[in-house]
Amino acid sequence: MTGIKSIGILGTRGLPARYGGFETAAETIAVGLRKAGFGVIVACEEDSRRLHLPSYQGVELVYFPVKDSLRPLSEIVYDIRSLIEIGTRVDAIYMLGYGAGFFFWIARFLRKTLIVNSDGMEWKRPKFGRISRSLLRMSERLGLTAANVIVADSKCVARYVEQTYGKTPIFLPYGTPAISPPPWDPDSIMKWRPGLVDLLRPDDYYLVLARMEPDNNIDKIILGFAQTRTTRKLLLVGPCISPSYLLRLKDLARKDDRIILAGAVYDKGIKTMLRWHCAGYLHGHMVGGTNPSLLEALSAGNVVLGTDTEFNREVIGEGLELPAFYFRPEPDSIAKTIESVDPELLALREKARVWGPARIKQAYNWSDIMRGYELLFDRC
Structure with a gap:
């Protein structure tokens, strides 16, 4: 190991992961680096629903307050405090995202x-207005310019960064583990x-497992x-x-x-069961690079729409x-795609059970990805 012995991982909601696939991926990276011998500190949001553990699987946890009513401004303050307080204690800072790029x-x-x-070109997300998008693009420019090293979780994002900023990122996608078929x-x-x-029977439902927000086209999926x-x-x-979106x-x-x-579920066993037994998986995400929830769907052998x-x-x-079948983010297109595959869905799933996990093993397995992270920090 070189001069970097300790790493601060900032920019997520914290450990253990509860919020979504992005946090789950960050957890895997943090724990994996700790097992590789690095000291790891992770910034966590203070949350009354989360146990305030001092550490998690050897990773030190440090908490900072975030007010939901003041997001995303409160998140920027959270990142700044994390940079200062954790940054003084580590050799390297791994910042996930550039919201506080200023x-x-x-x-x-x-x-x-x-x-x-x-990250995945956050300024493209429909939920942001014109001013917010402009600020995010400025934050992206300043943040990526300040970086010693840029990591891209998607080859599409890597091309964008290289073409826009003249810097060549290191491609390190997210991964997902293999799934054992749950009953x-x-x-x-x-x-x-x-x-x-x-209400639910195995093989008799389509599944959407994602944050319920406009960026993921949840309302359009329902309408379709x-x-x-x-x-x-x-x-x-x-x-x-x-x-307001939940009411809609x-x-x-x-x-x-x-x-x-159905609302949120944080039990990994239930999520895996719901994925495995769905007839088809609807994925409405538009931006964000390599999306962990899509990886999990492939690992579960889902037919992806x-x-x-x-x-x-x-x-x-x-x-x-x-x-896999693709639609435009419009109700009519979503409806036509569902109608076209619905009669053959279970037969298609038999193929997906083979080819989905094979795709994960080929390109998105955590063993190879963590070797890439260890090499990255060893060489910095």
């Missing part, structure tokens, strides 16, 4: 090696959401599904932090008794036998 000079002032994960367990569903036990004649259910699982989704869902808004983006096509792979 302040990345702090790492240079502290004479720390700054490694920035360029259908009504008792687990009963403990999570008692009302779902009589409502146009179909399928007898299967649509199960939507994930947190929603926007009260509830209003749309109550018009069709096939549509189930997803938005037609370069990010999604890169992950799924072109010219492979993996059954």
Whole structure:
């Protein structure tokens, strides 16, 4: 090991992962680096729903307050405090995202090696207005300019960074573990959401497992599904932090008794079970590079119906036998895609059970990715 012996990982909600696939990936990286012999400190949001553990699997946890009512401003303050307080204690800072890019000079002032994960062009997200997008682009420029090393989790993002800023990122995607087929367990569903036990049957529902936000086209998926004649259910699982958007989704869902808004689930066993036993997986993400939830769907052997983006096509792979189908982020296109595959869905899933895990093993397995991270920090 070279001069870098300790690493601060900043920019996520913290450990243990609860919020989504991005946090799960960050957890795997943090724990993996600790097992490789590095000292690792992770910044965590103070949250009344989260146990304030001093450490997690050998990784030190440091907490900072974030007010939901003041996001995203509160998140920027969180990142600044993390940079200062954790930055003084480590040799290198790994910043996931560039929301606080205006302040990345702090790492240079502290004479720390700054490694920035360029994320997935956050300024493209529809939820941001014109001013927010302009600020995010400026933050991106300042943050990536300040970085000693840039990491891109997607080849599409790597090309964008190189063409825009003249810097060549290191390509290190996220990964996902192999899945052992779980049995259908009504008792687990009963403990999570008692009302779902009589509504759900294995192989008889489409699944959306994502944050419930406009960027992921959740409302358009509901509207598109409502146009179909399928007898299967649509199960939507994930947190929603926007009260107004949640009200919209509830209003749309109550018009069709096939549509189930189940809320968030943080039990990994239940999530794996829901993935494995769904007939098809609907993926509405538009931006964000390599998306962990899409990787998890492939690992579970899901038939993927997803938005037609370069990010999604890169992950799924072109010219492979993996059954995947693409739609435009419009209700009519989503409806036509569902209608076209619904009769053959279970037969298609048999192919997906083989080719999905094979794709993960080929390009997105954590063993290879963690070797890349160890090499990155050894060489910095």
